[in-house]
Amino acid sequence: MMNDNKTFKAFRVEEENEKFVSAIKEMPFETIEEGEVLIKVHYSSLNYKDALSASGNKGVTRNFPHTPGIDAVGVIFESKSEKFKVGEEVLVTSYDLGMNTNGGFAEYVKVPENWVVKRPKNLSMKQAMIFGTAGLTAGMSVLRLVETVKPEDGTIVVSGATGGVGSVSVQILNKLGYKVAAITGKEAEKPYLLDLGASEVILRKDFEALQKRPLLKPLFAGAIDTVGGVILENIIKSVNPLGVVTACGNAASIKLDLTVFPFILRGVSLIGIDSQNYPMSYREQVWSKLADAWKVEGLEANSTTIGFYELSEKLNLMLAGKLKGRTILKVV
Known part of the structure; x- marks a missing residue:
């Protein structure tokens, strides 16, 4: 592990006495297997599935404790993939991320290489998450x-x-x-x-x-x-x-x-429209358009940026239908 730290922060949802509670916890690093990468997360974003997962919805997340976050963008920190090198800026959206695989509401996330897309050149990391799975x-x-x-x-x-x-x-x-x-x-x-x-x-x-x-x-x-x-x-x-x-x-x-x-x-x-398992060729096509011909004006004006300790409140508001636009989690 190329890291002096032994743990990292993550937003964890746990089941206690048939109730679901959340807190920021220190988590240990896991071993990276062949075909996987470890991403140092810079931003994530809030989606309805994240709110469901954080509320203990077993239709979204079967097992707890769990880290939600179906979106993440950041830098490859460690790689056992021939497709991606350490230092590359990448993003991950949907698949099983944040559902039954620990997600982007964390400082680091481990994912298979075939879930990963290189960050489009014309989108900053934050802009990529303003788009995100949504x-x-x-x-x-x-x-x-x-x-x-x-x-x-x-x-x-x-x-x-x-x-x-x-x-x-x-x-x-x-x-x-x-x-x-x-x-x-x-x-x-x-x-x-x-x-x-x-x-x-x-x-x-x-x-x-x-x-x-x-x-x-x-x-x-x-x-x-x-x-x-x-x-x-x-x-x-x-x-x-x-x-x-x-x-x-x-x-x-x-x-x-x-x-x-x-x-x-x-x-x-x-x-x-099945965004969870959409073929990678179509994903890359859509990301290319979002970064170019479909890149909308005032993208950041349609978003709100929050930190870890605001997550619970915002997720509850999302469940209640009281959020508008995009809410972005700044990790780094």
Whole structure:
């Protein structure tokens, strides 16, 4: 181990008397095996899966104690990989990081080489984490959407628009020349969403209250849905013929109550976005675009930076739906 320290700090979640508690703890270094790297973490970011893991959700993390953090960016500190050398700046997003493998809410993280991406040249470490898994998921969604739907085809609707995936999606689509309608449950955040580039803000309660019909009036050329449930149902029923809907979240519900009419009468396409195990070739393509053609203006203005001792509070706020934009953990 090329380190004078014997331990490092990590945000640990433990199960005590059927309750889950968190604290900053000193952790011992583990042996690096062949095909693995040890990353000295500079930044991580907060995602909904991190909040679930930190609350003891066994659907996300099976065994505790555990270190959440599905994103990390930093410098290779030790390597037993032919792909990466000590000193290279790299990032890791999703896969099993922070779920059942100790994650980025720590000063060091050990991961397999095939989870690692070199930091894009046009993104700083902090900017890479402002995107993080949320930005990567937004990028994947936009990538699949723009394959079929063009700006002249009409409005794109984005649900959960004040969240990480939603807010980045609004910004990217606006930069690419699309007219964007943003769905949110937070009426007070209308000015924020308009500043991000939305041309219209739709309140969630109004959109959920649409009539219970198999098909609704066509309103949108396409959609990026981040929440699922009734919102996704009504989006699908409101998309133009040959429109495309991407779906990446289930915070509202895992169920859909639909007929097949939107798909066979209007030819609507529903595309699932799996950011956890997305192929590396697509990841690299999306990261390249996020660092260049899709790099949004004022990226850091849409983020808040915190330290280790603010994690518990912010994760609880995220679970309650009270965070907007991106929250970044500064480790170094």
